Amino acid sequence: MRPLAVALLCAAFLLPSSSRAADLPEGKWWKHPRVAAEINLTPDQVREMDDIFARARPKLVEGKAELEKRQGDLQDAIDANAGRGEVASRIEAVEAARTELQKTRILMVLDMRRTLKPEQWDRLIEMRREIRQQRRERFGRYLERRRGEQPR
């Protein structure tokens, strides 16, 4: 693996999880016509994204299933009031599965990023941040309205 990729991967794991999530595009964004138009995605780039995703998909599906299974095992242990040691080992299994899934995901995104021009990538990340900001603003307006209506 190239040194840059290793450095990026390490940096991604060191960041808080919510920051990582915020900085990466979500969903199959390259198939959304408006997104493709916004960042001037070419047909060749779309094909490359499809190829990268197709290579990653089996591991994503497998990793997601494994993580959900481990989460279920942990929840079962908590619900059954299992001992600390048992719960601890299941927590470790959950986090190991999560790390594996995150690794697959970040490596896929890195491959996708290499197919884009820097300005395309920057606009994509900017769009993601705009979306989250708009959702937060709507959410905040809603909460303000609900608090105004509820008796103190």
Add this chain to the structure above:
Amino acid sequence: MDPQNTNRTSPDAHLADDALFALALPPAGVPEALPAHLLACPRCARALADWKSAVRDLEARDEAVLDRRSAEEWEAVEDATLAAIRREGAPGRARAKTLRWALPVAASLLVFALFVSNRPTPSPTAAALDDTAGLSAQDQADDALLRDVDRLASGDETASGVGGLAPDPGTSDLAPADEGRS
């Protein structure tokens, strides 16, 4: 005691609607600060997981579909949903079995209202990434897979995620108004 109808300012109290909403959609890039109460209360932890699930489901929907309803229609849906949630939480009712499906359904309806209320025009940027209506069935399935992976890999869950069980040190509660949401 019911999670939806009690005071949320005390560490011992169950979380109310607005606290659950605020926790379900934290600001981007800000580590989620969870009330200490969640650590000791499986009911509230599960309720939060249900709210989060509802928010995620809604985020993946096409906003154009939501915009077909008028503000008045959504207002009525919201009021009815809140009433349904409160009925589910009435003391003396056997709610354990029904809560697992009733709360997410109610939450979904309520959050539908949230995303269209006070919003005169659809957000073009949000719609660009959230609109899955034009995608093929396979692309929609892939889109859902990637969003699930994004959520799971980043630890954005509460009831079954380890991170969700751990409160932020020194934080016993969260007041949405103090989180910069305005």
